[in-house]
Amino acid sequence: MGLVDEILSGKRLSLARLLTQIENETTAGREALSELYPYTGHAYVIGITGAPGTGKSSLVNSLAYAFRHPDDGKPAPRVGIIAVDPSSPFSGGAILGDRVRMKDLAGDTGVFIRSMATRGSLGGLAATTAGMVEVLDAAGFEIILVETVGAGQSEIDIARLAHTTLVVEAPGLGDDIQAIKAGILEIADILVINKADLPGIEITERALKASLDLAHPTLHLFRIDKTSAAILLEGMQISAPTPTDLWIPPIVKTIATQKTGVAELKQSILEHRRYIEQNGLKHFQEVFRTAYETGVLLEEALLSNWRQDIPGIELQETLHKVYAREISPWEAVQRFMHARTARS
Amino acid sequence: MGLVDEILSGKRLSLARLLTQIENETTAGREALSELYPYTGHAYVIGITGAPGTGKSSLVNSLAYAFRHPDDGKPAPRVGIIAVDPSSPFSGGAILGDRVRMKDLAGDTGVFIRSMATRGSLGGLAATTAGMVEVLDAAGFEIILVETVGAGQSEIDIARLAHTTLVVEAPGLGDDIQAIKAGILEIADILVINKADLPGIEITERALKASLDLAHPTLHLFRIDKTSAAILLEGMQISAPTPTDLWIPPIVKTIATQKTGVAELKQSILEHRRYIEQNGLKHFQEVFRTAYETGVLLEEALLSNWRQDIPGIELQETLHKVYAREISPWEAVQRFMHARTARS
Numbered sequence: 001m002g003l004v005d006e007i008l009s010g011k012r013l014s015l016a017r018l019l020t021q022i023e024n025e026t027t028a029g030r031e032a033l034s035e036l037y038p039y040t041g042h043a044y045v046i047g048i049t050g051a052p053g054t055g056k057s058s059l060v061n062s063l064a065y066a067f068r069h070p071d072d073g074k075p076a077p078r079v080g081i082i083a084v085d086p087s088s089p090f091s092g093g094a095i096l097g098d099r100v101r102m103k104d105l106a107g108d109t110g111v112f113i114r115s116m117a118t119r120g121s122l123g124g125l126a127a128t129t130a131g132m133v134e135v136l137d138a139a140g141f142e143i144i145l146v147e148t149v150g151a152g153q154s155e156i157d158i159a160r161l162a163h164t165t166l167v168v169e170a171p172g173l174g175d176d177i178q179a180i181k182a183g184i185l186e187i188a189d190i191l192v193i194n195k196a197d198l199p200g201i202e203i204t205e206r207a208l209k210a211s212l213d214l215a216h217p218t219l220h221l222f223r224i225d226k227t228s229a230a231i232l233l234e235g236m237q238i239s240a241p242t243p244t245d246l247w248i249p250p251i252v253k254t255i256a257t258q259k260t261g262v263a264e265l266k267q268s269i270l271e272h273r274r275y276i277e278q279n280g281l282k283h284f285q286e287v288f289r290t291a292y293e294t295g296v297l298l299e300e301a302l303l304s305n306w307r308q309d310i311p312g313i314e315l316q317e318t319l320h321k322v323y324a325r326e327i328s329p330w331e332a333v334q335r336f337m338h339a340r341t342a343r344s
Numbered sequence: 345m346g347l348v349d350e351i352l353s354g355k356r357l358s359l360a361r362l363l364t365q366i367e368n369e370t371t372a373g374r375e376a377l378s379e380l381y382p383y384t385g386h387a388y389v390i391g392i393t394g395a396p397g398t399g400k401s402s403l404v405n406s407l408a409y410a411f412r413h414p415d416d417g418k419p420a421p422r423v424g425i426i427a428v429d430p431s432s433p434f435s436g437g438a439i440l441g442d443r444v445r446m447k448d449l450a451g452d453t454g455v456f457i458r459s460m461a462t463r464g465s466l467g468g469l470a471a472t473t474a475g476m477v478e479v480l481d482a483a484g485f486e487i488i489l490v491e492t493v494g495a496g497q498s499e500i501d502i503a504r505l506a507h508t509t510l511v512v513e514a515p516g517l518g519d520d521i522q523a524i525k526a527g528i529l530e531i532a533d534i535l536v537i538n539k540a541d542l543p544g545i546e547i548t549e550r551a552l553k554a555s556l557d558l559a560h561p562t563l564h565l566f567r568i569d570k571t572s573a574a575i576l577l578e579g580m581q582i583s584a585p586t587p588t589d590l591w592i593p594p595i596v597k598t599i600a601t602q603k604t605g606v607a608e609l610k611q612s613i614l615e616h617r618r619y620i621e622q623n624g625l626k627h628f629q630e631v632f633r634t635a636y637e638t639g640v641l642l643e644e645a646l647l648s649n650w651r652q653d654i655p656g657i658e659l660q661e662t663l664h665k666v667y668a669r670e671i672s673p674w675e676a677v678q679r680f681m682h683a684r685t686a687r688s
Contacts, residue, residue, distance in 0.1 A: 033674065034672035034675050037672035038669050038670070134672075236667070287667055290663065290666050294673040294676050297674055299647055299650075301677050301678075301680075301681050302647065305681070306642070306643075309646075315576070316580060319576060319580050319638065322634050325381055325382050325385055326382070329474075330374045330375075330377065330378055331378050332638050333638060334645075337645050337649070
């Protein structure tokens with residue numbers, strides 16, 4: 001039995017092996033994922049992001065537990081967790097490693113947890129995370145939680161990948177972090193104030209409400225400029241729908257370590273799911289994701305091929321001129337591009 | 345008098361105008377920068393990075409003040425500050441705006457402060473920041489402080505741009521932030537514990553010392569893989585020198601708001617400057633930076649040209665197949681690349 005069949009029949013070891021291949025961006029991994037691709041499209045992807053210190057990991061764990069123990073008597077969905085760790089771009093490894101997760105989830109074969117390092121290029125991470133989600137999706141995980149730490153670009157990528165994005169806050173994290181929040185708020189479908197038993201909760205809640213009044217919770221994620229995905233979307237001649245109803249991100253208070261508020265949070269997620277399904281947004285999310293992932297992979301392929309496009313001698317000569325400050329880097333690039341056009 | 349001459353003769357308004365053009369990545373801006381490029385290479389660039397909440401902005405201000413008020417009777421260098429703000433990739437604007445800086449610096453014409461949004465692509469930010477540093481360099485600013493907030497890729501770019509990189513810590517920022525620190529430590533030439541009057545300073549200092557014992561403070565920054573810069577460096581046939589002395593990042597304690605420890609910090613920076621100059625590292629930093637900036641600009645140029653390379657009809661058909669899950673995004677990219685080769 002090949003790797004793909006093993007994954008489709010539920011072998012966890014094979015699943016872990018393929019995820020490693022995807023993370024290492026191997027061709028074998030990409031080929032296996034291509035075989036699995038027709039089996040994808042059934043998972044609901046939830047992104048969880050926020051500043052450091054907000055207790056995201058605990059929240060992810062308690063949310064996974066809540067999905068695994070439904071109170072309506074229905075069968076529990078299988079839950080996959082991808083934790084994108086803050087880590088060195090040099091050492092490559094995930095600092096938190098195979099983190100010790102809440103005991104509640106230990107031994108539950110309906111849960112699969114994977115930590116992953118934020119290595120390499122920006123596009124690399126986006127494509128790798130998308131690939132991992134697709135593998136878990138094909139392997140039959142119906143709920144996939146993607147957790148990312150940090151302030152910057154990675155949470156935007158996660159939000160573009162997710163059907164519902166949670167932004168986690170916590171009381172008393174200081175002014176600098178407040179500034180970061182402002183940027184991150186735009187991607188929130190649901191705002192979570194975790195550690196709701198800490199002092200300062202009222203201030204945080206008030207600040208978030210004030211920010212929400214200013215925000216326009218529409219289709220921010222789908223506004224992309226100057227990327228290949230934007231051009232690909234244009235090529236597909238599909239544009240974002242205009243939802244009849246407006247979704248105002250609810251603010252949900254939780255104490256994840258005590259599971260307080262987690263049932264309410266799960267409820268909010270299910271409501272958002274209904275919202276995007278009823279307003280044609282889910283369909284557009286899928287189209288967008290297709291274009292985005294393809295665009296990122298295309299950029300990588302084009303860049304890894306560029307050396308073939310530029311004559312070797314010219315390269316060395318031109319660079320030395322830049323170093324001698326005879327020409328600027330930008331002028332050097334103009335020369336490369338000109339040589340490339342002249343050659344083809 | 346043209347923009348370039350105005351900048352060389354010290355007109356602040358023209359300087360501000362060109363910086364805006366660089367930030368907006370206009371062709372006119374890139375052309376003006378190319379004209380200025382021969383005048384660059386005199387500035388010493390100091391990068392300041394660290395987690396949110398460490399008081400980086402205050403530290404940058406007090407450091408600028410210290411450089412502007414030397415205690416050895418020598419003329420003060422002109423100081424440029426570039427503050428890379430956390431901001432939304434969607435709204436585009438710097439949230440902190442033209443931030444209110446310390447009163448000490450107000451009215452000092454030997455100081456130029458510029459805030460900039462972290463917008464667009466990763467490469468975009470690196471190229472834009474490098475361009476801004478070059479403009480300030482050509483305009484005669486001898487010390488350039490580049491401040492960046494956040495955990496991710498941006499501080500790596502800053503470190504690659506800077507001659508000396510400061511990583512700022514502060515006591516009591518919690519566990520999540522500790523994890524981020526671990527990654528960021530590798531880029532530190534000097535470690536600063538700011539807010540040194542806060543409780544927990546001993547713990548922070550002990551943790552940093554322990555991390556330093558594990559770290560190998562060599563040439564981490566120059567280890568780049570799979571990027572155009574790496575290929576360009578190879579093309580220049582220049583490799584990193586092996587320094588005779590080892591630089592162990594010192595730990596400097598400061599209370600920036602009271603200017604405590606800032607003189608010592610300035611001293612450490614000057615020592616590091618001597619170290620890199622005496623060990624051939626400064627020369628290599630310049631070569632590396634040349635290759636890195638050219639590589640980033642080249643990648644952008646190649647990507648902005650890609651649509652010419654791929655036939656339009658095929659694009660649309662293939663993408664719809666991906667959306668229908670008939671083929672995977674990776675397979676789509678293989679087809680595009682094949683069509684491109686067949687065409688040329």
